[in-house]
Amino acid sequence: MSVDLGPGYHSPQVQVAVRLNTNESPYPPPAGFVAALAEAVAATAFHRYPDREAAALRAALAELHGVRPDQVFCANGSNEVLQTVLLAYGGPGRAAAVFEPTYALHAHIARLTRTEVVVGDRAPGWRLDVTEVRRVLAAAEPAVTFVCSPNNPTGGAEPAEAVAEVAAAATGLVVLDEAYAQFSPWSALSLVADDGRVVVTRTYSKTWSMAAARLGYLIGPAPVVAELERRALPYHLDALKQAAGRLALAHRAEMEARVAAVAAERERLAAGLAGLDVQVWPSDANFVLFRPRSGEGAAVWRGLLDRSVLVRDCSSWPRLAGCLRVTVGTPAEDDAFLAALAEVVDR
Numbered sequence: 621m622s623v624d625l626g627p628g629y630h631s632p633q634v635q636v637a638v639r640l641n642t643n644e645s646p647y648p649p650p651a652g653f654v655a656a657l658a659e660a661v662a663a664t665a666f667h668r669y670p671d672r673e674a675a676a677l678r679a680a681l682a683e684l685h686g687v688r689p690d691q692v693f694c695a696n697g698s699n700e701v702l703q704t705v706l707l708a709y710g711g712p713g714r715a716a717a718v719f720e721p722t723y724a725l726h727a728h729i730a731r732l733t734r735t736e737v738v739v740g741d742r743a744p745g746w747r748l749d750v751t752e753v754r755r756v757l758a759a760a761e762p763a764v765t766f767v768c769s770p771n772n773p774t775g776g777a778e779p780a781e782a783v784a785e786v787a788a789a790a791t792g793l794v795v796l797d798e799a800y801a802q803f804s805p806w807s808a809l810s811l812v813a814d815d816g817r818v819v820v821t822r823t824y825s826k827t828w829s830m831a832a833a834r835l836g837y838l839i840g841p842a843p844v845v846a847e848l849e850r851r852a853l854p855y856h857l858d859a860l861k862q863a864a865g866r867l868a869l870a871h872r873a874e875m876e877a878r879v880a881a882v883a884a885e886r887e888r889l890a891a892g893l894a895g896l897d898v899q900v901w902p903s904d905a906n907f908v909l910f911r912p913r914s915g916e917g918a919a920v921w922r923g924l925l926d927r928s929v930l931v932r933d934c935s936s937w938p939r940l941a942g943c944l945r946v947t948v949g950t951p952a953e954d955d956a957f958l959a960a961l962a963e964v965v966d967r
């Protein structure tokens with residue numbers, strides 16, 4: 621019998637002038653990276669399977685983060701990393717804890733792998749409520765606890781003390797989903813240890829401007845990485861992706877400059893939103909959650925779409941009634957969004 625997965629999770633891919641719905645980077649990758657990748661493509665032995673261990677990529681990521689290659693697991697996007705974690709540590713008879721509202725794929729992939737989903741609430745303002753976390757962990761003893769920081773779609777990073785408390789209270793694996801970590805004031809990478817229970821997941825999709833390449837990874841205890849490797853399909857990471865991931869890391873300075881630019885633009889976008897008839901939440905990521913004061917999120921989403929601006933409609937999601945999420949774009953895209961929103965909410 622199949623599992624009831626509900627409507628699934630996807631953002632419509634419609635043709636619009638201004639696309640701010642999936643938290644991608646507004647900028648393509650540096651030209652130097654594209655040229656280096658083109659050379660690597662030309663030198664690829666296409667008739668051979670790729671390096672099954674992805675050794676060069678893992679070594680490069682290990683060097684970037686100051687860990688060992690056997691503490692790095694790579695997959696086709698961080699979603700596939702999360703799926704592999706749940707294949708290894710979830711499944712029938714085990715539970716995964718999520719604190720809503722949060723990234724919908726955590727619960728979705730848990731259900732896909734027939735892992736029971738236990739749900740806790742966040743505090744007002746969307747931070748983790750450590751008392752609630754302790755209650756859920758003690759009641760369900762989840763095999764996997766998800767913490768998304770900065771949290772999608774609400775935007776805030778969790779304080780380091782709260783994450784340390786979650787790790788101390790957990791009996792199973794604690795997955796820190798750091799898809800937006802480069803924008804965050806801190807990272808939980810320092811909590812990863814071979815005898816610990818914390819793993820950190822990252823993606824190339826956002827700050828590395830490589831959403832099209834589908835590459836994500838996990839930094840965790842070596843024994844956990846070994847378990848994940850056992851669940852991955854043979855040669856699941858193709859040679860082009862391995863090269864792309866390795867070559868991108870040579871452009872770290874450009875990436876950091878983009879992060880700084882996007883963070884500054886986020887503040888300009890948030891200030892623009894604050895001048896309109898909407899409620900705005902502070903963000904440590906590359907997107908901003910807001911709620912039209914009319915409460916009519918879906919109608920505002922439609923009004924924006926009519927003006928060729930696409931944002932994420934969260935208005936029907938539990939705990940997020942009326943909310944919309946906008947990705948930080950280029951200054952021109954954000955101006956177009958703000959102008960369209962002003963027309964829609966001030967009508």
Ligand code: PMP
Pocket residue numbers: 642643696697698699700723768772797799800822823824825831834835836
């Ligand atoms: N985690 C979070 C919190 C995300 O927002 C996303 C992207 N929507 C992902 C993971 C998945 O990223 P990808 O599979 O592109 O690496």
